[in-house]
Amino acid sequence: MAYTEEELKKELETKEYEYGFYTDIESDTFPVGLNEDIVRAISKKKEEPEWMTDWRLEAFRVWKEMEEPEWANVKYKKPDFQAISYYSAPSKKPKYDSLDEVDPELLDTFKKLGISLDEQKKLAGVAVDVVMDSVSVATTFKKTLAEKGIIFCSISEAIREYPELVKKYIGTVVPRKDNFYAALNSAVFSDGSFCYIPKGVRCPMELSTYFRINQAGTGQFERTLVIADEGSYVSYLEGCTAPMRDENQLHAAVVELIALDDAEIKYSTVQNWFPGDKEGKGGVFNFVTKRGICETNAKISWTQVETGSAVTWKYPSCVLKGDNSIGEFYSIAVTNNYQQADTGTKMIHLGRNTKSTIISKGISAGKSQNSYRGLVQINGRAENARNFSQCDSLLMGNECGAHTFPYIEAKNKTAQIEHEATTSKIGEDQIFYCNQRGIDTEKAIALIVNGFSKEVLNKLPMEFAVEAQKLLEISLEGSVG
Amino acid sequence: MAGNTETDMLKIKNLHASVEGKEILKGINLEVNPGEVHAIMGPNGSGKSTLASVIAGNEDFEVTDGTIELEGEELNELAPEERAHQGVFLSFQYPVEIPGVTVTNFMKTAINETRKARGLEEMPANEMLKKIREKSELLEIDRKFLSRSLNEGFSGGEKKRNEIFQMAMMEPKLAILDETDSGLDIDALKVVANGVNRLKTPQNATIVITHYQRLLDYIVPDHVHVLLNGKIVKSGGKELALELEEKGYDWIKQEAAV
Ligand SMILES: Nc1ncnc2c1ncn2[C@@H]1O[C@H](COP(=O)(O)OP(=O)(O)OP(=O)(O)O)[C@@H](O)[C@H]1O
Ligand SMILES: [Mg+2]
Numbered sequence A: 001m002a003y004t005e006e007e008l009k010k011e012l013e014t015k016e017y018e019y020g021f022y023t024d025i026e027s028d029t030f031p032v033g034l035n036e037d038i039v040r041a042i043s044k045k046k047e048e049p050e051w052m053t054d055w056r057l058e059a060f061r062v063w064k065e066m067e068e069p070e071w072a073n074v075k076y077k078k079p080d081f082q083a084i085s086y087y088s089a090p091s092k093k094p095k096y097d098s099l100d101e102v103d104p105e106l107l108d109t110f111k112k113l114g115i116s117l118d119e120q121k122k123l124a125g126v127a128v129d130v131v132m133d134s135v136s137v138a139t140t141f142k143k144t145l146a147e148k149g150i151i152f153c154s155i156s157e158a159i160r161e162y163p164e165l166v167k168k169y170i171g172t173v174v175p176r177k178d179n180f181y182a183a184l185n186s187a188v189f190s191d192g193s194f195c196y197i198p199k200g201v202r203c204p205m206e207l208s209t210y211f212r213i214n215q216a217g218t219g220q221f222e223r224t225l226v227i228a229d230e231g232s233y234v235s236y237l238e239g240c241t242a243p244m245r246d247e248n249q250l251h252a253a254v255v256e257l258i259a260l261d262d263a264e265i266k267y268s269t270v271q272n273w274f275p276g277d278k279e280g281k282g283g284v285f286n287f288v289t290k291r292g293i294c295e296t297n298a299k300i301s302w303t304q305v306e307t308g309s310a311v312t313w314k315y316p317s318c319v320l321k322g323d324n325s326i327g328e329f330y331s332i333a334v335t336n337n338y339q340q341a342d343t344g345t346k347m348i349h350l351g352r353n354t355k356s357t358i359i360s361k362g363i364s365a366g367k368s369q370n371s372y373r374g375l376v377q378i379n380g381r382a383e384n385a386r387n388f389s390q391c392d393s394l395l396m397g398n399e400c401g402a403h404t405f406p407y408i409e410a411k412n413k414t415a416q417i418e419h420e421a422t423t424s425k426i427g428e429d430q431i432f433y434c435n436q437r438g439i440d441t442e443k444a445i446a447l448i449v450n451g452f453s454k455e456v457l458n459k460l461p462m463e464f465a466v467e468a469q470k471l472l473e474i475s476l477e478g479s480v481g
Numbered sequence B: 001m002a003g004n005t006e007t008d009m010l011k012i013k014n015l016h017a018s019v020e021g022k023e024i025l026k027g028i029n030l031e032v033n034p035g036e037v038h039a040i041m042g043p044n045g046s047g048k049s050t051l052a053s054v055i056a057g058n059e060d061f062e063v064t065d066g067t068i069e070l071e072g073e074e075l076n077e078l079a080p081e082e083r084a085h086q087g088v089f090l091s092f093q094y095p096v097e098i099p100g101v102t103v104t105n106f107m108k109t110a111i112n113e114t115r116k117a118r119g120l121e122e123m124p125a126n127e128m129l130k131k132i133r134e135k136s137e138l139l140e141i142d143r144k145f146l147s148r149s150l151n152e153g154f155s156g157g158e159k160k161r162n163e164i165f166q167m168a169m170m171e172p173k174l175a176i177l178d179e180t181d182s183g184l185d186i187d188a189l190k191v192v193a194n195g196v197n198r199l200k201t202p203q204n205a206t207i208v209i210t211h212y213q214r215l216l217d218y219i220v221p222d223h224v225h226v227l228l229n230g231k232i233v234k235s236g237g238k239e240l241a242l243e244l245e246e247k248g249y250d251w252i253k254q255e256a257a258v
Helices: A005-018 A037-047 A050-064 A103-111 A117-125 A135-148 A156-160 A163-169 A180-188 A429-434 A439-458 A462-475 B046-058 B080-086 B103-117 B125-138 B145-149 B157-170 B186-197 B211-220 B241-248 B250-257
Strands: A151-154 A193-197 A223-228 A233-239 A254-259 A264-271 A283-293 A299-306 A311-314 A318-320 A328-335 A342-350 A356-362 A367-378 A384-394 A401-410 A416-425 B009-020 B022-032 B037-041 B062-070 B088-091 B098-103 B174-178 B206-211 B222-228 B231-236
Touching: A037 A180, A050 A163, A050 A180, A050 A342, A050 B009, A103 B009, A103 B103, A117 A283, A135 A151, A151 A156, A156 A163, A156 A193, A156 A223, A180 A254, A180 A283, A193 A429, A223 A233, A223 A264, A254 A299, A254 A367, A264 A283, A264 A462, A299 A384, A299 A462, A311 A401, A318 A356, A318 B241, A328 A342, A328 A367, A328 A439, A328 A462, A328 B186, A342 A356, A356 A367, A356 A439, A356 B206, A367 A384, A384 A401, A384 A439, A384 B046, A401 A416, A416 B088, A429 A439, A429 B062, A429 B080, A429 B088, A439 A462, A439 B080, A439 B098, B009 B098, B022 B046, B022 B231, B037 B046, B037 B241, B046 B088, B046 B174, B046 B206, B080 B103, B088 B157, B098 B103, B098 B250, B103 B125, B103 B145, B103 B157, B103 B186, B125 B157, B145 B186, B145 B231, B157 B174, B211 B241, B222 B241, B222 B250, B231 B241, B231 B250, B241 B250
Parallel strands: A193 A223, A223 A254, A233 A264, A254 A283, A264 A299, A283 A311, A283 A318, A299 A328, A311 A342, A318 A342, A328 A356, A342 A367, A356 A384, A367 A401, A384 A416, B037 B206, B037 B222, B088 B174, B174 B206
Antiparallel strands: A151 A193, B009 B022, B009 B062, B222 B231
16 A cells, blocks of 8 residues: 555654653644643643633533534534544644645645635645735734724734733633533634724724734634624624645634624634545534624624535524624535535524524535524513524435424514525526526536525625635536536 | 538438437428528427427437538537537527526626637626627616526516527527517517517528417518428428418318328
8 A cells, every 4th residue: 555655644643642652741732632631731832821721621621521412413423532632733834845746636726716826825835935925915904903903813812912801701602611512612722813893993804814824724623702892893704715624623613703782793704624525535524603792782794605514513693682783694505425514593682672684595416415403582581573584495416405494482472583495406497598508517507506695695795705606616516417 | 511602500400309208309301591580380299399409409308310500510419508609599488597697697607608618708898788788778678677687587578588688699690589479568579579680690590489470570581381290391481471370280280191
């Protein structure tokens, strides 16, 4: 059997662990397994204050008592949590010396997405020889933000530099004991973003993790905290259309959004984790907890385009605590080959006159399974709460599945809840019609899918929308004969 | 290839086609020259739409015998989009809805894909807009209409008018209009027929499938063919259509049975 150098290296690494190369916690990659010492060591690595260390330890204790959830409509081999290394220092050394060494298939996809050469290098982990444009872009960017008093940095930096803010808000929207993955994340998160918009400030540009160049890589256990102070506005972009390949199979992020009185947060995600090969091997498991809380008159919109991951389990939610607050969820989830997705949202109406809108578009192809699971909960105090949900599924071929699980709990009689659901199939007559106008089948499918997803694509910031559209095309390539 | 100095636009020889093992076209022969208008008439279920679909390359139908040539080149093995790139256009009897895709976006994609296949650059946006304006005026189509989802919620007549708008945009060599007149009111019929006539050149050709003489008053055919049970059983000049209008198909059926 021929080994590539990469495989050989990996083999050697695991061998080392087998032989008990275990306790050198100072090394840059921690040994596999999870215990209190590892949690402490992560906190120490990050030079965190004691309260943070204790916070993590508490999360770890909670996690130990919890069981992995079973209820999502997905099947996978459960990860062995003691076989994962929970800390890896960001690699300073580039993985490759030139693009020639990178998987040509990956480069091909970059090209189709129209990603510049420099960016391709960065994404693939290739050394960049010239000073990249984005460095200067990022500098001017930071300056503009600082002038407005906006804080945008890594979560580790925030814990050190702005401990009062972090301490006040972290874990308030997604408590440590919220769920199995959230607890795990709280104990071991090592990376992530922090953002604070001061009172009355309208953030003048889309905040994108892309600009945080020193933290561009996405960690396995990311933690994001966005705080929009009273009357402020921010649009936050997460993710990247480029396919992310990662040796880490399990990803469990936590995102917390806090919209104080009259504030608005728009949170857009394009997610394209490696879904595994055509047989479904090697893809990423993506278990994310995303939640936002709205105070009086505040508004949070989640918009997401998901094409990646082998298994996705994700429910961006809104707690509509304040009166007149608004929650929105716009989602496109594409599954192909053997992918499985169980996504949706929860809208928790606590305040009076609260309003929520859910538009979910599921596209399934190949042998994939795509489920929408949504909860609309109207609490007793929530007078005149309103919800509108629309879940549309588009099927391609006969071997895929689409499922819709809407849960509604209304404890106030004044609630108005509307739910609409449709399932359609791309028809051969539609494809022939396009063909007859000179549009080949692949392009026809892209066109039909874009039309189907339009209401959600329209909610994305312009640039992101164009990229997302291309991404949809690529994800469905070759899905119909 | 035949050494004709004048190549036919369309030449169909002994065409047989079936669907699910059932033969629908049973030996069609048809020649259409550039600049000509041919009308195909015939009772319901005689195979008119099937013939149009088969020329356009619909893979639901299996061609079991015969050939279809466009300007001397055989189309049989070409995919539907390749035939479109060669200049074949079909105005559908039942246009299909594509939710969320605007008429404008659809046309932009169709034109640019066709140009790409022909080795041309994408059409510049201003040129595209100019063309859209011109052709929508020709067919008296409200501009607001062009930003609606393709055929979704269009009335029957609107769908047909929109088909001809697409034809005007695509500028095909061979246009096949399958019952474009059905569903059009009298004024719309005039507008659409006028559009079709204005698009006529000595280089392109039109096949009009219809049940009614009325359309042929406006789009005057050079030849009229009667399709019966998968075969062209009678051909003539425009007066044949008048005769059919007057007498129906029974006499043709009897003639054919002899
Ligand atoms: N996909 C199909 N499957 C089975 N039978 C078909 C199919 N398409 C057409 N046919 C049959 O072939 C025959 C010819 O149909 P076609 O639509 O070509 O008729 P037509 O001449 O266009 O009729 P009309 O005037 O009503 O439009 C009919 O008997 C029809 O039922
Ligand atoms: Mg017909």
